[in-house]
Amino acid sequence: MAAKRALLAIGLALASSVAAAADPPTSAQLDSVVDAVMARYHLAGLAVGVIDHGEVVYTRTLGERVAGSGQAIxxxxxxxxxxxxxxxxxxxLARLVQEGKLRWDDPVRRYLPDFRMADPWVTEHMQVGDLLTHRSGLREGAGDLMLWPEPNDFTRQDIVHGLAYLKPAYSFRAGYAYDNLLYVVAGEVAAAAGHDHYETLLRREVFEPLGLARCQIGAWNRDAVGNVAEPHEREHDRNVVINADDAEIPNITSAPAGGVRCSLTDMxxxxxxxLAPTPQQLQWLTPEQRQIVWTPYTPMPISAQKRAWNGTRFYAxxxxxRIADMDGVFTVSHTGTLSGMYSAMMLLPExxxxxVILMNSEAEDxxxxxxxxxxKQFTSPNDAHDANWFADQxxxxxxTAREAAKPPVSQAAKVDDLRSQLGxxxxxxFGTISLCPQGDAVRFVAAKSPRLAGTVMRAGQRxxxxxxxxDTDAWLSxxxxxxxxLHMSKIDPQADFSSDFEDLSFHREHGCG
Known part of the structure; x- marks a missing residue:
């Protein structure tokens, strides 16, 4: 732990005095960035808030909660x-540690006796802290088909059970690969240690003490809460709602990994x-626990883009x-991605x-x-590159990536050609799937994931x-x-890693009928 905290100290030392002393960005400068992005990407809705020297200095909201509704963000x-x-x-979890209800180095099995990884040694030695650091040995996004696409019928108990069948891609604690399942497990650890449901604990231990009055987790009523943005994608030069909420929003299995909803004010x-905790907030979560969650545990690969745009040398x-240096300034950040919804938080603690960025459009760029x-408004205010320059890059x-990912020319597979594979x-x-005739077509239907249903096609000999x-189409081998x-794999290798078909291994049980 001492060595890891020394790494944090090195990261903090990277913060430049130039950035700390720079004049705050003006509202006109911030408007220029926001307006350029809104116009370039035709977003359905956008909310941006900026903090400087501990105070909110800028908020801006544009667009609509539902495109064409007139309901403003x-x-x-x-x-x-x-x-x-x-x-x-x-x-x-840090709150529960502070309250003495668990320890970061406790074995996970102390709280979840049924927890299993594929490797028995890893099962016994996986600690609570390991659940949060993306160094378990699992492939990137392994098992995410138990979480998405929603809705599906997988439970958190299914995830705890299913982990034992996910084969590691590298050694435990030997590298970085982003995962979501172990955050779901972390939520179950919190529930066991806190003797209550994860959702109840999050409201009680995080939302309420910080006054995050609009944040929602678990089951709630959309119309009773009100003012809820729906996700969108771009279709034929217009924004259309995708995956619209029902009036009754259910509790979801993925909540600890990505199920919170909040407003710009809350965020x-x-x-x-x-950035600027009050004395009461420092009692709620002590400086020691704050330092622990911001300690860099797992080195992350630094892309050529990060090196070129930000001179990043440290990323963990x-x-x-996520902890990094950008233009020599220490940053702490994270992003959030769900179909039709994107978020980001960037902190410059020094x-x-x-x-904070919140948008209800399918718009990663x-x-x-x-x-x-x-x-750049903070780390390199004299940088000549504007928003459109980054967009052009x-x-x-x-x-180039879109050209490489063009779907193959295909036609519906004939039932007779697959007669020996049906069943x-x-x-x-993942459970069971059926590959059975429906009229003249062969249909793929997943028992516990209703959205994973589609038609089997033939492309050449594949x-x-x-x-x-x-969703991301998949090869059938x-x-x-x-x-x-029977194995599966993504047709587009650059598709979202949560389409983890590569982890599936199906054995035929019986025929159709």
Whole structure:
């Protein structure tokens, strides 16, 4: 631990005195960034808030909660913050540590006796802190098909059970690969140690003490709460709602990994608690626990883009936070990504500055541009590159990726061609699927994930499944003998890692009928 805290001290020392002394960005400068991104990406809705020297100095909201509705985004509109929920889960655990209800180095099995990883040694030695640091040995996004697409029928108990069947991609604590399942496990550890449901604990231990009055977790009524943004995607030059909420919003299995919804006002309060905590907040979460969650535990790869744009030399994951230097300035941040919803929080602790971004559009590049252009206002205010320059750079990179990811030409597979492969198949963690005729087509249907249903297509000598709901299409690799294994893989290797078809191994149980 001493060595890790020394690394944190090195990271803090990177903060430049120039950035700390720089004049605050003006509202006109911030408006220029926000307006450029809104116009460039035609976002359905956007909320941005900026903090400097511990005070909120800027908020801006644009667009609509539902495109075409006339319902304007406000500072109190609720957005899905997705993986920005992870820092709240780690903070809940920190509160329980502070209360003496658990220890960071406790074995997970002390709280969850049924917890198993594929390797028995890892099972016994996985500690509570390991759940939060993306160094378990699992492949990036392993098992995420138990979380998404929603809705599905997987429970948190299914996840605890399924982990034993996910094969490691590297050695325990030997590298970085982002995962969501172990944050769900962390939520279950909190529930066991705190003797209450994760959702109840998060409200009691985090939302209420910090006054995050609009934040929601668990089951709630959309219309009773009100002012809720819906996710959108761009279709034929217009924004359309996708995955719209029902009036009764259910509790979701993925909540500890990415299930919180908050407003801009809430998220700015959450950020200020980290940048300029009051005496009461320092009692609520002590400086010791704050330092622990911001300690860099797992080195992360530094992309060529980060090196070129920000001169990043240090990049690591703490407990629910990413820790890095940007233009020589120490930063703590995270992003959140769900279909049609993107969020970001960037903190510059030495200056007590930072910002929050919330959007209800399928627009990863828009978020990246906002993060870069807003961060430069603090770390390199004389940088000549504006928001459109960053957007142009991303466009050039993504055009090459889009060309490589074009779907193959295919047609519906004939039932007779797949007669020997039809039937019910089972994977030990994902459960059963059926590959059975429906009219002249062969349909793929997942028993516990209703959105993973689609038509089997043939492309040359290969087969794929084209999903009904627009999820990432997948190759089907059929076995050559009756006892063989059916494997799957993403057609687009650059697709979201949560489409982790590569971890599936299906054995045929019986035929259709």
């Amino acid at each position: 406000t500072n109190d509109t609720l957005f899905k913050i997705a993986s920005n929920s992870k820092a709240m889960t780690s903070t809940l 700015l309060s959450w950020a200020r608690n980290w 994951y703490g407990y629910g936070w 200056r007590k500055a930072g910002f 828009a978020r990246t541009v906002l993060i870069e252009a807003l961060t 991303l466009d050039r990179a993504s055009s 019910r198949w089972r994977d030990p963690w 087969y794929l499944v084209h999903w009904d709901h627009g 059929f076995p050559t003998d009756a006892k063989g294994v």
